[in-house]
Amino acid sequence: MTELSVPPIEDEAIQRFDDDRFTRDRVCVVTGGASGIGRAVSLVAASNGLSVLATDIDETGLEETMDHADRLEVADAITPFVSDLTSDTDLESIAIAARELGSVTFLANVAGLQHVSPLESFQIEAYDTLQSVMVRAPFVLTRELWGDLEEHDGCVGNMASVHGHYVTSDKVAYNVAKFAIRGLTQSIAAEGDGDVRSFSVSTGYxxxxxxxxxxxxxxxxxxxxxxxxxxxxxxxxxxxxxxMTPLEVAHLFLFGFSRLAKHCNGSDLLADDGMTLTYD
Structure with missing residues (x-):
């Protein structure tokens, strides 16, 4: 029987990346920080020396993230911030809160939703919500923080998916969003002109x-x-x-942010165990 639960992240399992920018005066904004990959990115970024603004609509989940941070002795490096990514006011507040912590250098757009339904009966409200959270919010946050990212040699990491390479049925909103986030990633690279770098991360399940x-x-x-x-x-x-585990995905984000990935610009870090590139 496949084990679906994931054990808590332990300090000894966290990869440390050698980067002189991974310091407490540098800020990494992480969306979806209340669970899963967003929580893992927040914990790994803090453990690598960064200050983290972990934002999510789920206040209870953020409290649980802080419990894990306390266990890993990095709670002082993570600031939980309750926000709704469908609200422009909240998106502006995220940018303001991040600047108060230091030099905003990294942005991890991780937050995601799913709704499974055939296209012919797919609820418009559900479609719009997924696009708002997974496409519009990453664009708006990048736009709000653009000046900071330019000034601090910044980088944007976006959570994509194998469904940004090929699609499966009954997930039209998710599929469209993941193709779109790869387009945003490449647009950031084009307009960043070497001052703002970007990458996406595409995983399987x-x-x-x-x-x-x-x-x-x-x-x-x-x-x-x-x-x-x-x-x-x-x-x-x-x-x-x-x-995959959330920790494995978090390591891809920190690699992407690090100097080790300085030539990854507009790139998609595909880690799908051959799902999209092999066949029987």
Whole structure:
């Protein structure tokens, strides 16, 4: 039976990247910081020496992130900030709060939503919400922080997906958003002109609440057992029998932010276990 739960991140499992910009006077803004990948990016960024503004609409989840930060002894480096990414006022407030912490150098647009439904009956409200959170908000935040990013040799990391390379049915809003976020990533690289760098991260299925919460519903829809959904639907085309962990994805973000990735500009860091590039 595949284990869906993810053990807490331990200090010894966190990769440290050698970068002289990873200091407490540099700020990394992370959206979706209340759980999953956003939480992992917040903890790994703080453990690598950065100050972090972790933002999410889920106040309870942010409190849990801070509990993990306290356990890892980096709570002093993370500032939780409750915000709604569909609100322009809140997006402006995120930028203001980030500047108060120091030199805003990194932006990790991680927050994501999912809604599964056939296109013909896909709710317009759900479609609009997904686009607002996963496409519009990353654009607005990048725009709000552009001057800071230019001044501080900054970098924007965007959470994409294998669904920004190819699509599956019943996820039209998610598919469109992930193709769009890759377009935003490349636009940032084009207009950053070497002063603002960007990259996206495309993974297969990751052990996050966004993914695992879908499994029972998918099993019921397709008349499958939970294990069959994981092995055949989620991992069927991948050359692995294990989903990624949020920590593994967080390491890709910190690599992308670091000097090790200085030539990754507009690039997509594809880590999908061969899902989109191989076939039987």
């Amino acid at each position: 990751v052990k996050t609440p966004l993914v695992t919460d879908q499994i029972p519903e998918t099993a019921a829809q397709r008349g499958l057992e939970v294990e069959e959904v994981i092995e055949d639907v989620m991992l069927g085309q991948a050359r692995t029998d294990e989903m």
